[in-house]
Every structure is written in structure tokens, then in C-alpha cells.
Amino acid sequence: MVIQKEKKSCGQVVEEWKEFVWNPRTHQFMGRTGTSWAFILLFYLVFYGFLTAMFTLTMWAMLQTVSDHTPKYQDRLATPGLMIRPKTENLDVIVNISDTESWDQHVQKLNKFLEPYNDSVQAQKNDICRPGRYYEQPDNGVLNYPKRACQFNRTQLGDCSGIGDPTHYGYSTGQPCVFIKMNRVINFYAGANQSMNVSCVGKRDEDAENLGHFVMFPANGNIDLMYFPYYGKKFHVNYTQPLVAVKFLNVTPNVEVNVECRINAANIATEDERDKFAGRVAFKLRINKT
Numbered sequence: 001m002v003i004q005k006e007k008k009s010c011g012q013v014v015e016e017w018k019e020f021v022w023n024p025r026t027h028q029f030m031g032r033t034g035t036s037w038a039f040i041l042l043f044y045l046v047f048y049g050f051l052t053a054m055f056t057l058t059m060w061a062m063l064q065t066v067s068d069h070t071p072k073y074q075d076r077l078a079t080p081g082l083m084i085r086p087k088t089e090n091l092d093v094i095v096n097i098s099d100t101e102s103w104d105q106h107v108q109k110l111n112k113f114l115e116p117y118n119d120s121v122q123a124q125k126n127d128i129c130r131p132g133r134y135y136e137q138p139d140n141g142v143l144n145y146p147k148r149a150c151q152f153n154r155t156q157l158g159d160c161s162g163i164g165d166p167t168h169y170g171y172s173t174g175q176p177c178v179f180i181k182m183n184r185v186i187n188f189y190a191g192a193n194q195s196m197n198v199s200c201v202g203k204r205d206e207d208a209e210n211l212g213h214f215v216m217f218p219a220n221g222n223i224d225l226m227y228f229p230y231y232g233k234k235f236h237v238n239y240t241q242p243l244v245a246v247k248f249l250n251v252t253p254n255v256e257v258n259v260e261c262r263i264n265a266a267n268i269a270t271e272d273e274r275d276k277f278a279g280r281v282a283f284k285l286r287i288n289k290t
Contacts, residue, residue, distance in 0.1 A: 079269055080188065081277035082198075082261060085113050085179040091283040093178060095171055098290050103171035107162075110169055110179070114162060116240050117154040125238040126151040129226040134189060136229065149239040150226045158217035160245035170247055174287045180244040180261050182223070189267070190228045196265035197221040198244040203258040203282065210257045211285075212250035221246075223263070253289040258282065 022029055029037065084091060086106040096102040115121070129135050129150035137147045154161045160177035162169050169177040180198050182190070190196065198221035202208035227242045244261075251257055262270045262280035270279035 079272070079275070079278040080185045080190070080263075081183045081275075082263060082279065082281035083181055083183065083277070084261075084281055084283050085181065086110055091281070092286070093176060093283060094286045094288070095174065095176055096288040096290070097172065097174050099288075100172075102288075103168070103176070106176075107168045107171055110162060110177075113179070114154055114157075117152060117157075117243070119153045119155055122151040122153050122240070125149075126240070131224050131226055133225055134193070134228055135226045137231070145231075145235045146237040147231050147235045149236055152227065152240050152242050156218050157243065157245045159215070160217050160247050174251070174253065174289065175247060175249050176285075176287070177245050177247045178259075178283070178285070180221075180246065180281065181241050182263060184230045184239075184241065186232045187229050190223070190265055191225055191268075192266040193225065194266045195225075196223050196263060196268075198223065198261055198263050200246055200259055200261040203260050207258045210252035210255050211259060212248065212252065214246050214248045217245040217247070248285065248287075251285060251287045253287050255286065257285045259285050 027033060032040075084093075086093065086109040088106075093106070094102065095106070126149045127135075135148075135150050137144055154163060157177075157179075159165075160169060160179070162177075167173045167175070171177075180200075198216070200214065200216075200221075202211040221244045223242050223244065230236055230239060246261070260280060260282040264270075265279075268279040272278045276282065
């Protein structure tokens, strides 16, 4: 025989809920007395307070081992990479001479990029250094910062400086300038005390034929030792990376040319097939003429 459970009315359910929330006979709130709630809250206060203190102590201890100026680990940056400017999404420098908008975006990016290299800015912020040797600034037990940096003046870029240039870095005439820069690596003595330079070639035989002639600024794509070592963003506040500008004079029009530039230095490997940007950079250059 099945005994049906008595169905409670809506009023009874509400009354039971009210009694659960606050029972005036037993003075219980949500099924617990005030003393019980006090013990629970005290437990969680102590528990989470302990966790907070332990986390804070752990973070403090870790931060004592970290320098504000130099990364603790730099193993992934043993070999500096190269990059180009103007910066494009796929490292494609495409210019349509008859379409101003196609190259004006590159010109605007280069104008902004080269502003810190203006001679007046460099003279105000950086030192005239002796070429051919590293500009070392050791701490000798006492933090020596901000460290000075050597001047790299915009005028060193010659025909690619963009100063008073009606050809807009050569983009309006089909002789564009592309700038090569080496990524920064803290405390890296690039060149191992020997001269170094950047060289560019067409990646394949047909690319070499279509690439034509080009000139480099500074001459031969030289990078001087005096711009090294780099001590980090917080130490080297006004540091400006040395640049190499490549002006392409007669690229075959309407043809995509694959160009590879690499740095030639005693302590920079450029043959690692696992890292296409280690000491080198490849980009596509196309000059469209209609």
C-alpha cells in the first residue's frame, strides 16, 4: 500500500523557510547559532589570512632575487635577430609608384621611426664616442645609471636619411630605402671585438638578377662596436640602436624579389635553420610600375 506524502501548502512552505532563516525559539540563523557562525568565520579568517601571508612572503622572497634592470634569464636571446623598417605585417615591402597611398604609409612609419635619430636629439641626449671600441660603463660595485649612449645621427644614413628628401626615402621614384636593425640583447658584445657589417643578397639566382644594384649607409653596412654593450631599458634610457639603410636603385619592376640580409660578425651565427631571424632577416620587395 502506497502512502501518499501530505502536500504542503504554499503558506506552510514559506513559514518553514522563514523558520530556517531565523528560528526565534532556538535563536539560529540559517541553521546555526551565533557561536557556531563565529567559529566558522574565525576559521576562514585565519585560514585565508595564512594563505595570503604565505603568498606575500613567497613573492617577496622571489623578488629579492630579481634585478630591476637585467632579466634573470636570457637563454632565448643568445643570438640577436634582425628586423626591417618600415615594419609590415608579412615583411613585404610593396610600392606602387603611381599610387601615392601605397608608399605614403611606409613614409609615415619611417618618419616616426627616425625621429629619435635626429642630430639635434642625439646631440642633446647622447655622447660622441670613439669608434672601433666598446663603450663599457661598469658599475664597479655601485649602480651606475642612467648609462650614457653613443650618438647615431640620422645624417649617417645619407640618401636614406629622409632629411629634405623630395623622393620620400626613394619610395616615390621606385628606389626605396629599407632599414635593417639588430634586436637588443643585454650585455652582448656584438662582433667579439672585431669589425662587423650587414650584407644583403637575392635569395635565389632569379632574385639576384632582379634585385639590381643597391647602396648601403653607413658605407658597406658597417656597424660600429661603440654601440655595444646594451645595458637594458632602465639603464640605457636614451639608447638608440645602430641602423643600416639599404637603398635599392634599379629593382626589376612588377616582379617580387626575395631579399635576405644578414649580419657578418664573429660571434653571431646566421646558419641556424630552426631560427630564420637569428642574425638575418628575409623580406619581399616589389616595385610596381604601370
